[in-house]
Amino acid sequence: MALRRAFYRWLLPAAFVLPLWLLVGYMVFQANVWAILWLLFLAMPAVFVGQLIFTLMVRSRPSVRRNRAVSTLDIAAFGTWHVLTILVGLYSEWFPLFLTLSIIAGIGVFVSSMWQLWQEATGARYETPIDGIFPGTRSAAPKPAPATGSVDGVFIVTEKREP
Secondary structure, eight states: OHHHHHHHHHHHHHHHHHHHHHHHHHHHHTOOTHHHHHIIIIIHHHHHHHHHHHHHHHHTSHHHHHHTOOOHHHHHHHHHHHHHHHHHTTOOTTHHHHHHHHHHHHHHHHHHHHHHHHHHHHTOSOOOOSTTSSTTOOOSSOOOOOOSSOOTTOOOOOOOOOO
16 A cells, blocks of 8 residues: 555656656766757657656546555556656667657556546446545445335335336
């Protein structure tokens, strides 16, 4: 649970840290001169805007807002994308492979976030709230009050059949 909450808090700062890492990696690992054009006009804005959009998509889900924690699928998707983005910033001989895998991972984060948002918006699945599981915490959903004036053991079923 602590890892899920840590990722929840990391998503917004990652929008600033990851593009900055690409710039720092360029300076430290001495990439070629043409890489700065790619970096300034394509890579840094794409990572920044992409991370902000993905963060908004994740934080718009009711379960994430309620629990202040992302899902394990979010951890896997974002973790993969972030590691690959860091590897791109190393500007090694594996740069084209890391860049391609990073783009694929970014698409995967988008698809994963959209799928989870759709699932929660349509009510296709029910996620158990974290609150109320441990002693001393209150439940997120109030318990329904018992029905008054009900007759025990008597049920009347009527069926209408149209000719």
